[in-house]
Amino acid sequence: MKKLFLAAIALASGLSAALAQDNPTIDKHMAAATKAAKADLLGALGLCKTATSQEATGFMENYTKMKAEPPLEPMQVMDDLYFLGNYWTSAWAVKTSKGIVILDALDNADEAKQYIEGGLKKLKLDPSDIKYVIVSHAHGDHYGGAAYLKKKFDAKIVMSDIDWKVFDDPSFNPKRIPLFDDPPKRDMAVKDGDTIKVGNTEFKLYVIPGHTLGTLATVVTVHDKGKSYRAVDWGGTAYNFGPLADRLQIYADTTEKYRPIMKKEKAEVLLSNHVSYDNAVGKMGTLKERKPNQPNPFLVGEDTVDRFLTVLGECALATKAYVEAGQPGKEKKDEPAAAAPAAEKK
16 A cells, blocks of 8 residues: 555656655654544545646546536534535535525536535525625635625625635636636635624634645534534645645645644534545434434544644645655645545445
8 A cells, every 4th residue: 555655656746666665754754644544534644645736637537427426415414514515525504693604615606506505495594694605715616606606695705815816816727627617706805813703603714825825724613402512614635736845845834833723722523625535425424323312423523633634734744755855846826726536425
């Protein structure tokens, strides 16, 4: 298994397999990531495999395979938290006393209509109650449906100021991957530590540079059987900016910075915008069979959130070591891209 891992990174980074197989720095970070992942964070551990930017053709092939799967049904996973998505990308709805907040907007208007608008209706919620759409970052698989939700429901579109500026860059090409709709027009920009209050619910927003330079993590209080828990939606995971050592270091620094912050937040519900990273499909399957005395599978605990961030950071450092061994990474302008769908039907 390790040889396959090494070979994959060698190909990605232009290394020879022989060079990649004898590097104590790589081994150290791989061991730390594997230890932290245990058996429940293997989706995150898969990030150790590559840091390459995916070509649009390859993405569309993977997406087509995913679309062949039966669609995922929307689901209420906690008292006020709802899954709305598919095997590729996720959106989440948080119900407050004064309306609904959507976390991420999927690929395009068709998906926003089917999975978000349609999903809310299936769950007996009114899409016209959508007040905000918090877009985690400037990649089309998360902003693609935002313009539709803005036009249909007059929702405010929230993104970090850093990532709003991505759309102003002359090199930005929204149709590099035809699946994605155009980005929304600039609306509400936030910075690290800002909060949005909707009714009695406060959404704390953290800028977590790495996946993009302005990715957002959203922390919010949710409830299960009336009891309060802190949830974090970690808004970006893959290293699809390419084999850039500087960016991988930024990514690792971010995870190290936010580990104590998430502990202070007492975050114990872990959400992602791709089901492969938070195992949302498996958890929803378990939730369907939940007995009255059993815990909610989405309540993973503070230690698991901490281990998740540890895996992300250690895999970034392992990948950085590969890059530096063969072709030192140099910072380049961030280009929106989409990681390959990694979710498997469970």
